[in-house]
Amino acid sequence: MTATSLAVVFLLLAGGSVAAGFASAESSTTADILASRTPTPTADPASTRISPAVLPDGTVLHTCLVSQFADADPLGVLRGSVVNADTGEDLFERDPDYATKPGSALATLTATAAVTRLGGDYQLMTTVTDGNKPGSIVLVGGGDATLSQLGENEESVYTGAPKLTELATETLAAYAVAHPGEKITEILLDATYWDKADRWNSGWNRSLQTDGHLSEVTALQVDGDRADPTSQVSPRSTDPIGRAGTSFALALGLDPDKVSFRAGTPENGAPVLAEARSAPVSSLVQQMLSTNDATLAEMLARVVSVESGFGGSAASLQQAIPQALQAIGLTTSDVAITDGSGLSTNDAVATSFFADLMVKVGTTEDLSGVLGGLAISGQTGSLANRFTGENASAAGSITGASGAVDGARSLTGIMTAADGSRLAFAFVASNNIVSAATEEALDTLVAGVQTCGSNLSNN
Numbered sequence: 001m002t003a004t005s006l007a008v009v010f011l012l013l014a015g016g017s018v019a020a021g022f023a024s025a026e027s028s029t030t031a032d033i034l035a036s037r038t039p040t041p042t043a044d045p046a047s048t049r050i051s052p053a054v055l056p057d058g059t060v061l062h063t064c065l066v067s068q069f070a071d072a073d074p075l076g077v078l079r080g081s082v083v084n085a086d087t088g089e090d091l092f093e094r095d096p097d098y099a100t101k102p103g104s105a106l107a108t109l110t111a112t113a114a115v116t117r118l119g120g121d122y123q124l125m126t127t128v129t130d131g132n133k134p135g136s137i138v139l140v141g142g143g144d145a146t147l148s149q150l151g152e153n154e155e156s157v158y159t160g161a162p163k164l165t166e167l168a169t170e171t172l173a174a175y176a177v178a179h180p181g182e183k184i185t186e187i188l189l190d191a192t193y194w195d196k197a198d199r200w201n202s203g204w205n206r207s208l209q210t211d212g213h214l215s216e217v218t219a220l221q222v223d224g225d226r227a228d229p230t231s232q233v234s235p236r237s238t239d240p241i242g243r244a245g246t247s248f249a250l251a252l253g254l255d256p257d258k259v260s261f262r263a264g265t266p267e268n269g270a271p272v273l274a275e276a277r278s279a280p281v282s283s284l285v286q287q288m289l290s291t292n293d294a295t296l297a298e299m300l301a302r303v304v305s306v307e308s309g310f311g312g313s314a315a316s317l318q319q320a321i322p323q324a325l326q327a328i329g330l331t332t333s334d335v336a337i338t339d340g341s342g343l344s345t346n347d348a349v350a351t352s353f354f355a356d357l358m359v360k361v362g363t364t365e366d367l368s369g370v371l372g373g374l375a376i377s378g379q380t381g382s383l384a385n386r387f388t389g390e391n392a393s394a395a396g397s398i399t400g401a402s403g404a405v406d407g408a409r410s411l412t413g414i415m416t417a418a419d420g421s422r423l424a425f426a427f428v429a430s431n432n433i434v435s436a437a438t439e440e441a442l443d444t445l446v447a448g449v450q451t452c453g454s455n456l457s458n459n
Contacts, residue, residue, distance in 0.1 A: 062091065064452030065459060069445040070094060074438045076431025081355040082449055082456060085362055085414060085422040091456040092425075092449070096355075099334050099348035100428050103403025104382075105410045106342030106349060107297045109335075111285035111370045112361065113324035114300045117308055120282035120369050124303060126162070126220070128171045128274040129266040130178060135185035137171065137273065138266045139248055141220025141241075142193055143303040144278040145295050148229055149222050149247040156229040158287060162276035164222065168251035170274035178271065184252060188264030189245045193219035194302050194312025196241065196263075201314055203344030209236045214294040214343065216240055217302060217314075222247045224295040232291055282369035289373030289401060290381045294341035301340025314339065328360055328367075345405055354412040354426030362399075362414035362424060374399045374413060377443075387443050394447035400425075402439070409434050411442045417453030425449060 070078055079100060082092035090096075124144035131137045146158035152165060175184060199216040200209075208214040212233040215225035221240035223229035237243050242261065249256040278284060281300070288296035302312045304324060310316035317340060322332035336348040361367045361374075375381025378388065378395025382402045387395045400413015412426035427445060429438050449456060 062455050062457040064455040065457050066092070066445060066448040066452060067459060069441070069448045072441040072444070074431070074435070074441040075429040075445070076434075076438075078427065078429050078445075079351050080425070080427040080445075081351040082423055082425045083355045083359055084454055085359045085424045088359075089454075090458075091423065091454070092458050093352075096352035097334065097350050099336060099350045099353075100430060101345050101347055101405050101408050102342055102349045102354070102410045102412075102428060103405035103408060104292050104294070104297075104342045105354070105401045105403030105412050105426075106337070106347050107289060107292070107294075107340065108354075108357065108361070108370065108374070108401050108412065109321055109325065109337070109349070110297050110301045110304070110340040111289055111373065112328070112357065112367060113304050113321045114281050114285055115367060115369055116327055117304050117320075117324040118281050120280055120366070122281045124278040124281075124284075124299075126167065126276045127272055128167060129270040129272050130175075131186060131188055132264075132267045132270070133186075134179070134182060136188060137175065137184055137186070138188040138190055138264060138270070139220065139245065140190040140193075140266065141218070141244070143219045143299050143306070144276070145215065145221055145224045145299045146278050146284070147222050147244075147276060149251065150229055154230075156223050157226070157232050157291070157293075158224075158279075160279045160283065162278060164248055164251040164276075167274050167276040168248065168253075172252060174271075174273035178273070184254065184259075186260040186262070187245055187249060188262060188266075189220060189241050190263070190265045191218050191220040191241045192265055194306055198313050201339050201344050203338055203346045208294070208343060209238075212236060214298070214341070217295075217298045219299075219302070219312075220244050224293070232293070285369055286373030289370070290375065292382055294343055297341035298339060325357070328364070330356055330360065342403055342405070345407075351412075351426035351428055355424045358400075358412060358414045358424035358426065362422060371399065371414075374401055386439065387447065391440075391443045391447040394443075394450040397450055398446060403428075404434075407432060407434060409438045409442060411439075411446060415446070415450050417450050419453035419455065421454040423449060423453070423456075 080094040081096040125142040126147050127140045129138045146161040148156040148161040149164050150156050212235045215236040218240045222244045225236045225240035226234035228234040245261045246256045249259045305316045305320035306312040308320045310320045317337050321337050338344045338346045361370050375383035377383045377398035398415040403410035408430045410428040414424045
């Protein structure tokens with residue numbers, strides 16, 4: 001068969017009736033040709049098709065993978081969640097509902113609960129009242145660990161902290177009016193805002209106290225019970241209440257060896273001589289988060305409990321903090337809280353919960369104080385020295401909190417991704433051996449998420 005003939009055959013196959021009419025034109029009449037070009041009426045398939053009442057939305061195909069980072073050996077067993085904060089879409093999940101120990105990242109729950117339950121303008125108060133006999137006064141703790149023994153022109157680790165010297169000056173002036181010519185010889189110490197015996201969690205190592213990371217949790221203390229009020233990490237004592245009493249006596253200009261100290265509470269209706277108020281809670285949570293201050297976290301958690309009607313016990317935190325978080329629409333059924341700082345290995349939070357919390361923190365105006373206290377990648381807080389080298393592309397774009405506890409490292413926060421989308425995330429890496437390599441692997445994973453943005457794939 002010639003090439004011309006092959007071409008004709010191809011046109012017959014591809015061209016349908018019109019091509020067929022053309023091929024037979026040499027032996028057909030004009031009428032036959034015209035007749036062959038007239039289409040035969042057929043039923044319109046569209047006219048018989050059943051259309052759905054509601055058309056389903058199209059499914060967006062996400063193609064950017066971070067699985068190679070998520071499977072890195074230093075991460076051990078990884079659990080994680082990434083949510084588009086603007087749309088609510090779950091972009092990435094690895095066992096997201098398994099509750100596991102988060103370390104100090106748990107303090108973000110405490111901070112959010114404090115702002116939600118107490119309000120950003122709430123201030124913790126230490127008061128002095130008249131005593132129950134001549135020469136006696138009562139120093140009443142209200143959960144403010146920032147009250148400072150330093151002088152007027154000195155600053156402790158707590159910026160804007162109230163001063164014992166000012167409390168003492170106000171006390172002396174009021175006492176002189178109430179009891180002319182009488183000297184103060186006895187100071188009662190009241191730390192009953194919550195049970196003063198409930199001061200140490202069984203899940204904490206005592207080295208946290210002796211090494212200077214955490215004080216005993218008493219409602220009356222000064223400078224977070226630090227030996228050095230100007231140092232964030234400074235050894236703490238075994239008697240923060242007694243140490244506060246001694247510091248107050250010195251501020252009053254009294255010799256502590258000539259003053260009687262004992263536990264006691266004011267009589268009903270006892271006149272208030274003086275009071276000292278902390279910085280607003282909105283400032284306290286920022287200081288707590290930016291420096292990972294475990295003492296502030298524990299104090300705020302207990303105050304939330306007391307002001308919620310739960311009494312301030314460590315055990316009550318399981319009720320008090322979730323209740324406050326439920327008020328902003330979070331589901332807390334799988335959250336286990338035994339302290340406010342996350343230092344206990346008995347705490348457990350799912351990454352899906354952390355991601356939902358970060359959506360709230362990143363998009364709710366009333367929680368801006370919490371957002372403002374979180375660390376910034378490569379710049380501030382616990383993330384100041386992270387996101388370097390190959391991960392430096394994500395520096396400055398991630399706001400979050402890290403956590404470290406035996407056998408686990410965590411990182412949670414909210415980011416502005418490379419494509420402009422806002423993503424809330426949480427990752428917890430559990431491994432028998434955790435190290436700086438684990439934290440770097442978490443940074444690499446989060447930097448990968450930041451690069452992918454809303455195109456992040458769950459594969």
